[in-house]
Amino acid sequence: MMHLCAQYFFRVNVPPPPALDELLQFYDENWLSEGYESAEEETRYRAYGRDILAKFWEIHQEYFRPPIATEKLFNIDIDGVKLRGYIDRVDKLPGGGLAIIDYKTTRELFTAEHLENDLQLTLYQIAAEQLWKLPVAQLTLYHLRSNTACTCAPRQPAQLAQARQLVSEVAENIARSNFPATENQFCPCDFPEYCPYYRHQYPVPQAELTLPLPEPASVTAETVEEYASLQKQIKELQSKLDEVKQQIISFCQTQNLNRVYSKEHAITYKMVDRTGFEENAIRTLLEQSGLWEKVLSFDPAQVKQLISDESIAPNIREQLGALRQVISSSPQLWLKKRASEEE
Numbered sequence: 445m446m447h448l449c450a451q452y453f454f455r456v457n458v459p460p461p462p463a464l465d466e467l468l469q470f471y472d473e474n475w476l477s478e479g480y481e482s483a484e485e486e487t488r489y490r491a492y493g494r495d496i497l498a499k500f501w502e503i504h505q506e507y508f509r510p511p512i513a514t515e516k517l518f519n520i521d522i523d524g525v526k527l528r529g530y531i532d533r534v535d536k537l538p539g540g541g542l543a544i545i546d547y548k549t550t551r552e553l554f555t556a557e558h559l560e561n562d563l564q565l566t567l568y569q570i571a572a573e574q575l576w577k578l579p580v581a582q583l584t585l586y587h588l589r590s591n592t593a594c595t596c597a598p599r600q601p602a603q604l605a606q607a608r609q610l611v612s613e614v615a616e617n618i619a620r621s622n623f624p625a626t627e628n629q630f631c632p633c634d635f636p637e638y639c640p641y642y643r644h645q646y647p648v649p650q651a652e653l654t655l656p657l658p659e660p661a662s663v664t665a666e667t668v669e670e671y672a673s674l675q676k677q678i679k680e681l682q683s684k685l686d687e688v689k690q691q692i693i694s695f696c697q698t699q700n701l702n703r704v705y706s707k708e709h710a711i712t713y714k715m716v717d718r719t720g721f722e723e724n725a726i727r728t729l730l731e732q733s734g735l736w737e738k739v740l741s742f743d744p745a746q747v748k749q750l751i752s753d754e755s756i757a758p759n760i761r762e763q764l765g766a767l768r769q770v771i772s773s774s775p776q777l778w779l780k781k782r783a784s785e786e787e
């Protein structure tokens with residue numbers, strides 16, 4: 445609704461834009477009552493929308509210049525992939541470049557990081573430059589709730605190339621029907637019976653199945669419960685084992701014994717030293733001998749730290765991040781208590 449009103453306000457060929465009364469009348473005439481939990485909630489949202497629109501009108505009527513396009517449909521070609529979308533608004537700036545504006549009704553204002561990495565704006569820049577053969581000079585996410593224009597400089601060639609690459613990769617995955625399920629806050633969605641995370645809980649009626657079930661289809665609710673119960677027993681046993689172990693160690697220490705016996709077993713107690721090196725002392729010695737470089741070894745944990753270290757140049761951090769790859773894959777299980785959501 446708010447998008448529609450912003451579009452109505454800007455979709456004029458010559459100034460002036462619609463008067464405030466006209467804009468609010470358009471809003472009232474097109475208001476949709478669906479989706480609210482009560483009449484009271486609808487009234488509150490409706491009044492809130494009117495306030496936002498009144499402020500919107502006040503800000504934009506003063507220096508109004510008709511945009512060169514609103515709700516502009518584009519069909520572009522990105523390295524052989526057809527991409528289609530709509531740009532909310534495109535202005536021509538006095539300097540000759542294009543300004544792209546995308547309206548958002550999200551609750552929170554956008555951070556600078558979000559603005560500078562927003563893929564939608566990057567693709568809009570590619571589209572606008574293909575459509576009009578003019579450079580994009582400004583990208584804006586317009587936060588309607590606070591009537592705040594969050595603007596940044598256009599994307600540089602490297603970021604545009606990255607977005608093109610992403611489009612190619614996504615298109616390739618679509619062509620291969622490669623759609624890995626990605627859990628998010630809206631799960632389960634309307635298709636849980638096809639989802640590898642929820643399918644077990646929402647089985648498709650046998651008659652509707654078009655794909656054969658993986659063989660063997662033998663994990664039942666009992667199997668899940670058995671796994672959970674065994675995990676619980678392991679935890680309890682581990683705790684009991686730690687307790688008995690400490691009891692034996694304390695006994696051997698106080699009685700000065702190195703071994704204790706039952707009829708069938710013997711347990712030996714021994715202090716085991718783990719040796720290591722004090723880094724500074726080693727470093728001083730090896731640096732003096734010119735051998736320090738030889739003992740430096742690759743430490744993945746330190747690389748992770750470098751990637752999140754803001755004192756390191758962003759391009760180096762990006763390059764390090766891009767080198768991350770899957771080294772090995774091993775199946776794992778996570779047990780979660782459904783009622784209390786405890787891991």
Ligand code: SF4
Nearest residue numbers: 625626631632633639
């Ligand atoms: S339920 Fe599965 S398919 Fe649906 S959104 Fe969640 S992960 Fe994706």
